[in-house]
Structures are given as structure tokens and as C-alpha cells.
Amino acid sequence: MKKHFFSGIQPSGRLHIGNYLGxxxxxxxxxxxxxxxFGIVDYHAITAPYEPSEMSARILxxxxxxxxxxxxxxxxxxxxxxRVSEHTELAWILNCQTSMGRLSRIPTFxxxxxxxxxEVGMGLFDYPVLMAADILLYKSHIVPVGEDQVPHLEFTRxxxxxxxxxxxxxxxxxxxxxxxxxxxxxxxxxxxxxKSLDNCIYLDDSDKxxxxxxxTAKTDPARKRRDDSGNPDIxxxxxxxxxxxxxxxxxxxxxxxxxxxxxxxxCKKILVAHLEETIAPLREKRNELxxxxxxxxxxxxxxxxxxxxxxxxxMAEVKSRIGLTFG
Ligand code: TRP
Numbered sequence: 168m169k170k171h172f173f174s175g176i177q178p179s180g181r182l183h184i185g186n187y188l189g190x191x192x193x194x195x196x197x198x199x200x201x202x203x204x205f206g207i208v209d210y211h212a213i214t215a216p217y218e219p220s221e222m223s224a225r226i227l228x229x230x231x232x233x234x235x236x237x238x239x240x241x242x243x244x245x246x247x248x249x250r251v252s253e254h255t256e257l258a259w260i261l262n263c264q265t266s267m268g269r270l271s272r273i274p275t276f277x278x279x280x281x282x283x284x285x286e287v288g289m290g291l292f293d294y295p296v297l298m299a300a301d302i303l304l305y306k307s308h309i310v311p312v313g314e315d316q317v318p319h320l321e322f323t324r325x326x327x328x329x330x331x332x333x334x335x336x337x338x339x340x341x342x343x344x345x346x347x348x349x350x351x352x353x354x355x356x357x358x359x360x361x362k363s364l365d366n367c368i369y370l371d372d373s374d375k376x377x378x379x380x381x382x383t384a385k386t387d388p389a390r391k392r393r394d395d396s397g398n399p400d401i402x403x404x405x406x407x408x409x410x411x412x413x414x415x416x417x418x419x420x421x422x423x424x425x426x427x428x429x430x431x432x433x434c435k436k437i438l439v440a441h442l443e444e445t446i447a448p449l450r451e452k453r454n455e456l457x458x459x460x461x462x463x464x465x466x467x468x469x470x471x472x473x474x475x476x477x478x479x480x481x482m483a484e485v486k487s488r489i490g491l492t493f494g
Pocket of ligand 1: 173174175176177208211297298301302310311312316
């Protein structure tokens with residue numbers, strides 16, 4: 168039987184090529200070796216202000232994006248966190264093994280407090296404990312995540328260790344698996360691609376969207392006119408070429424840029440063709456899936472049932488370890 172691991176995503180809408188190259192591709196590769204549990208973590212999503220009437224659509228949308236990118240419901244368990252109440256049940260038990268001081272030192276929490284001191288709810292404070300519960304419920308040995316999640320994984324290992332020492336060996340200490348995928352910069356050329364910065368190429372962008380976005384995207388700022396020579400090594404468009412173009416095209420663009428043999432417009436055209444070719448099948452698949460929301464719902468409900476079977480076994484063991492076995 169294949170081992171499980173858990174990884175989660177918040178149901179927060181559209182996926183961009185940074186998500187795709189940074190995380191999703193790697194998940195898809197792990198589907199053969201493991202039976203992963205991919206959770207759409209709606210209980211995490213409600214730790215920030217949100218619109219209740221939009222939540223179901225956001226969940227469907229996230230699921231469609233991941234299925235379109237290649238998550239396979241025959242290999243992976245794709246589930247909704249709030250449908251498996253064992254997640255919050257284990258979180259409560261882990262809460263009782265967690266110190267407030269430790270949670271308040273987690274960098275993601277400190278950052279939130281800094282951004283919005285008046286708005287820090289208990290859910291946000293407790294976010295890492297729920298995340299630890301997600302991971303430990305499936306006895307994950309590995310967790311593929313982005314680098315920003317590493318402090319949460321460190322915390323998860325600590326809590327697993329504490330539980331094991333206090334109540335006996337129950338949980339593995341999970342290791343993060345960081346994607347080797349390039350950190351994709353946004354169209355502004357200055358920041359990581361991020362929805363909140365509005366600098367993304369989305370996996371459901373139309374060809375027109377892609378053309379428009381690349382046409383106005385930053386290049387080597389020193390190359391102001393067609394006749395200026397440029398430096399591909401500091402050009403953001405060239406950094407995309409490195410991901411999407413062939414070695415011959417890379418050479419052609421780098422050499423053409425340095426010698427002012429080709430202009431940014433021509434260089435961008437080559438990139439646009441590759442982006443269109445990468446994104447079109449993902450966009451089409453996603454639209455096909457969203458045209459049949461019932462089929463997605465079925466996958467999510469069946470996945471949640473499968474997840475719950477595993478979760479129940481772990482909870483029975485945990486409850487017996489901690490002495491909650493009356494009767
Ligand atoms: N905190 C993660 C993020 O924002 C989402 C998440 C919740 C998660 N539970 C998880 C990731 C468990 C990995 C494992 O990206």
C-alpha cells in the first residue's frame with residue numbers, strides 16, 4: 168500500500184504560472200510514488216475576512232484548476248477539509264500540547280500582527296496547529312510546500328515530537344519538500360508573481376490577455392530604444408524564456424538583445440507563442456471541467472470520504488493514546 172502525505176491549498180481562486188511551476192507540477196510528479204491527500208483548506212480560508220456566498224464557487228474553482236493541471240483523482244485523494252471533521256478534532260488535541268508563546272513566535276503570525284494589529288483572531292493565531300493536524304492526521308513523512316511554509320513545518324515536527332514523547336510514538340516527523348521549480352517573478356520584474364500584486368499570468372488567461380500582459384511587461388530597463396543593446400541577464404522577459412523556450416531560441420534572443428539585432432517586440436513574440444501553447448490546454452481543460460460542476464463535486468465528496476476513513480483510524484489511535492477511551 169502506498170504511503171499518504173497531505174498538502175493543502177486555500178480556495179482562493181485563480182492559479183498563475185508561479186503556482187504551476189512552483190508547486191503543482193511537483194505534486195503531480197509525487198502522485199505515482201504516494202497516494203497524496205490534497206486538501207482544499209476551507210477552515211484555513213475562514214481565518215481571514217471572506218464572503219460566505221462565494222465560498223462554494225471558490226472551492227469548485229480551485230478544484231477545477233488543480234484537476235486541469237493534472238491532479239488525478241484516481242491517484243490522489245482530493246478532499247475538502249471541512250468535510251472531514253477529524254481535522255478540527257485533532258487540532259483541538261494538538262492545541263492542548265501547544266504553548267501560546269511558541270505560536271506567537273511563528274513568523275507568518277508576527278507578520279500578520281504587524282500588518283493588522285487590531286484584526287488578529289484566534290483562528291489566525293491557531294492556523295499552524297490546524298495545519299499540523301492536517302499533516303499529522305495522514306501520518307505524512309513529507310509535505311511538498313513553498314518556502315514560505317517552512318516555519319509551519321518546523322512547528323509541525325515539534326508538535327509531533329512533543330506528542331510522541333508524552334503519549335508514545337504515534338506520528339512521523341514530516342520533512343518539507345521544496346519545489347525545485349524556478350521562483351517565477353511577476354510581470355513587474357520586481358516581485359514574486361502574486362495575485363495580490365496583480366502581476367500574474369493566470370492559467371486561464373486568454374491568448375489576448377497573454378499578448379497584452381507580455382506587451383507591457385518590463386524588460387531590461389536600460390534598453391529604451393530599439394537600437395540600444397540590452398542585457399538579457401537582467402531582463403525579466405528573458406527569465407521567462409529560460410523556462411519556456413528552446414535552447415536555440417534562448418541563444419537567438421540573448422545574442423539578438425546584446426547586439427540590438429532584434430528588438431523587445433520580436434523577443435516577446437517568441438515568448439508569447441510558448442505561453443499560449445502551455446496555457447491553452449490548461450485553460451480548455453479547466454473550462455470543460457467547470458461546465459460540469461456536478462462531476463467536480465462528486466470527485467470532492469468521494470475524496471473527502473476516502474480521506475475520512477484514514478483520518479478515523481488515526482483519531483482512534485490518538486484518542487486511545489491520550490486516554491479518551493471511556494466505555
Ligand atoms: N498554509 C498553506 C498555504 O497557505 C495551506 C495549508 C494548510 C497546507 N494546511 C496545509 C499546506 C497542510 C501543506 C500542508 O499555502
